[in-house]
Structure formats: structure tokens, C-alpha cells
Amino acid sequence: xxxxxxxxxxxxxxxxxxxxxxxxxxxxxxxxxxxxxxxxxxxxxxxxxxxxxxxxxxxxxxxxxxxxxxxxxxxxxxxxxxxxxxxxxxxxxxxxxxxxxxxxxxxxxxxxxxxxxxxxxxxxxxxxxxxxxxxxxxxxxxxxxxxxxxxxxxxxxxxxxxxxxxxxxxxxxxxxxxxxxxxxxxxxxxxxxxxxxxxxxxxxxxxxxxxxxxxxxxxxxxxxxxxxxxxxxxxxxxxxxxxxxxxxxxxxxxxxxxxxxxxxxxxxxxxxxxxxxxxxxxxxxxxxxxxxxxxxxxxxxxxxxxxxxxxxxxxx
Numbered sequence: 001x002x003x004x005x006x007x008x009x010x011x012x013x014x015x016x017x018x019x020x021x022x023x024x025x026x027x028x029x030x031x032x033x034x035x036x037x038x039x040x041x042x043x044x045x046x047x048x049x050x051x052x053x054x055x056x057x058x059x060x061x062x063x064x065x066x067x068x069x070x071x072x073x074x075x076x077x078x079x080x081x082x083x084x085x086x087x088x089x090x091x092x093x094x095x096x097x098x099x100x101x102x103x104x105x106x107x108x109x110x111x112x113x114x115x116x117x118x119x120x121x122x123x124x125x126x127x128x129x130x131x132x133x134x135x136x137x138x139x140x141x142x143x144x145x146x147x148x149x150x151x152x153x154x155x156x157x158x159x160x161x162x163x164x165x166x167x168x169x170x171x172x173x174x175x176x177x178x179x180x181x182x183x184x185x186x187x188x189x190x191x192x193x194x195x196x197x198x199x200x201x202x203x204x205x206x207x208x209x210x211x212x213x214x215x216x217x218x219x220x221x222x223x224x225x226x227x228x229x230x231x232x233x234x235x236x237x238x239x240x241x242x243x244x245x246x247x248x249x250x251x252x253x254x255x256x257x258x259x260x261x262x263x264x265x266x267x268x269x270x271x272x273x274x275x276x277x278x279x280x281x282x283x284x285x286x287x288x289x290x291x292x293x294x295x296x297x298x299x300x301x302x303x304x305x306x307x308x309x310x311x312x313x314x315x316x
Contacts, residue, residue: 002135004117008101009136011115015046015079022052022069023085024092025234028060028189030084032151033103033125035065036133036144037081043139049074053092057234062188063150064143073097084125086285088112103128108276108285123161123168126151130171142179149180154189162289197238200231204239210249211308215315217243220300221256237266244268251275251311253304261298265307267291273314281310 012018020038022030034050041048050069060066073080073093081101085091087110102113105128107120122128126148133140152172156164159172176182200221207220221236233256244252251273254266265282267275269289276291284293295303 001117001119004115005132005135008103008115008117008132009138011079011099011101012041012046012081012136012138013044017074017077018046018048018079018081019073019077019098020048020050021073021080021082021085021091021093022050023083023090024052024054026052026054026056026060027084028057028063028154029125029151031056031060031063031066031069032147032149032154033083033129034081035063035147036126036129036151037083038065038068039141039143039147040133040138043141049077051093055232058194058232059189059192060150063147065147082113083129086110103132106276106285106287108280108291121163123163123165123171124152124155126155127168127171130175140178145175145178145180146185149175149182150185150189153182153185158186163287194231194235196229196231197235199229200225200235201239203229204236204254205242208239208243212312212315214246214248215250216253216308216311217246217249217251218253218255218304219243221254223257223259240266240268244270250315253307255300255303257300258294263295263297263300263303265293265295265303267307273311278307278310278314282306 018041020034022034038048038050051073052069053071077098080098082091083103086106086108100113101115103125104118105120105122105125109118117128119128130148203225204219204221209218219239240252240254251269256264258264269275274288276286276288279286279291279293282293286292297303
């Protein structure tokens with residue numbers, strides 16, 4: 001990976017106009033990582049554009065520079081960099097317009113870049129971006145520190161997930177020293193909930209069902225629930241975490257109806273089941289303890305049946 005980072009640094013230094021690409025249905029890691037590099041590039045007097053083709057999460061509006069993100073990639077650029085995206089199709093763009101650097105930490109990454117900087121041992125893609133900036137001697141202003149710190153704490157569940165270790169806290173320390181405020185970021189992420197979310201969660205939790213001797217919990221979220229409450233689709237994720245927190249539960253599943261009727265599945269596990277492996281089998285990806293995929297099936301019951309069969313095999 002160090003050789004890939006060295007090559008990427010050279011490409012960045014040579015580039016005149018860089019497009020920073022984030023994945024569809026973005027989270028804090030993809031956006032924070034892209035913004036972390038974006039502010040560094042501004043310090044190098046580089047021209048850069050930020051791209052996301054879908055709706056941005058309501059609770060990340062505090063990230064410095066987030067309003068700079070555009071729906072469409074630039075018509076011309078000489079370098080593209082993607083963040084936290086396991087496969088090219090999840091970037092939401094039709095084709096690769098320039099040399100592409102792929103920065104990620106998912107072991108299910110398909111290595112679609114011309115340069116692939118993928119570190120599965122990293123707690124977040126923001127950690128990989130920081131390593132790139134540090135090795136390249138690139139500026140890390142306060143705006144970058146805030147963005148990368150947000151990526152780190154959100155993707156680690158505020159330092160509670162597998163993979164968190166001494167180097168995770170060392171990175172957090174460095175980012176705080178550069179201007180990130182843990183109290184402020186936590187407040188921005190966790191203490192600004194809209195009423196629509198509080199109305200949605202009880203509806204989702206009412207669907208909670210236990211399977212396989214109460215080792216698996218499933219939840220469902222429909223388009224009607226969103227319309228009824230005025231909530232957005234990412235607001236149901238907290239229900240998934242609540243389900244995993246049940247004492248007997250090893251795997252929690254959230255089945256969400258998409259706008260086109262397909263079923264989006266988010267999976268979380270505690271310690272025994274590798275949900276990343278299951279997600280890959282269904283055409284998705286992720287980590288051992290957090291993963292997901294989108295099924296072409298439009299039937300909650302059918303998708304759930306197939307999932308339970310796969311989980312049962314993993315538990316045997």
C-alpha cells in the first residue's frame with residue numbers, strides 16, 4: 001500500500017483539476033474523507049470539485065465545505081479520486097473520465113482504480129486519507145481535521161467497533177491537535193435529531209421480529225413509513241443498532257424499501273457472524289460487523305428468507 005500512496009501523491013501533485021467522488025447514499029466516512037482531502041488541495045492551490053449524485057444526509061450539514069458538493073462530475077478533469085466506495089457502480093457516475101485513484105478500507109473493494117489504496121486494517125477511510133496527507137507532506141488545516149475526525153468517529157461508532165485500537169486513538173489525538181473538537185462534532189452528529197426521525201423509529205421498531213432462537217432480529221422500513229412521518233431513509237439506522245443491542249441477538253437486519261421497490265438490506269453483527277461475507281454473496285459488501293446490499297427482489301419475505309438461510313449456515 002505504501003507504494004500505491006507514493007504513486008498517488010505524485011499523481012495529485014501533477015494534476016491540475018481533480019474530481020473527488022463520494023458514493024451514493026453517502027455517510028460521514030465518504031464525505032468526511034473527500035472533504036478532508038479537498039481542503040488540503042486548496043492549500044496546495046489545486047482546482048478540485050466534490051461530487052455526490054444522491055441526497056446528502058441531514059446530520060452532516062456542519063462539515064466544512066459540504067455546500068460545495070455538486071450532483072454532476074465536472075466535464076473535464078485530469079484526475080479522479082474516490083472515497084470509501086467498494087465498487088465503481090456505487091459512485092453513481094456513468095464512466096471513468098480520467099485516471100482514477102481508489103481510496104478505501106473495505107476488504108470487499110473490487111480494486112477498480114488505476115491506483116488502489118485500500119487498507120482493510122484501517123478503522124475508516126478517513127484514516128487512509130490522513131496517511132496519504134501525512135506521507136505527502138500535504139497541508140492539514142482545521143477544516144480537514146474536522147472532516148477526517150467526523151469520518152473516524154462515525155465509522156467506528158465513536159470508537160466502539162471491531163478494528164479500533166491504539167492507532168485509532170492516536171489519529172484522533174492528531175486531528176484534535178489540528179483543530180477538531182470532539183464535543184462539537186459529537187453534538188453535531190448526535191444532538192440535533194428532527195421530530196420526523198423520532199416519529200419514524202417507533203414504526204420501524206414495531207416490525208421487530210426475532211428468528212433462529214432469538215439470535216437474529218429483523219426490521220422493516222417501507223416507503224409509506226417515510227411518507228407518513230416526513231423522515232428520510234437514513235433516519236431508520238438507529239433502529240438497527242437498537243435491535244443489535246438486544247441481549248440474545250447476534251445479527252440485526254434492516255430491510256428498507258427503496259423508491260423503485262427494491263429492498264436495501266443493512267446488517268450488523270456482534271462477534272460470530274461475518275456479515276460482510278454474506279453481503280458479498282448477495283452482490284454487496286462491507287465489513288465483518290457492518291455490511292449491506294441492494295436486492296433486485298421486491299418482496300420483503302423472500303429477501304428475509306434467503307438472508308436467514310445464509311445466516312443459519314454461518315452460525316453452524
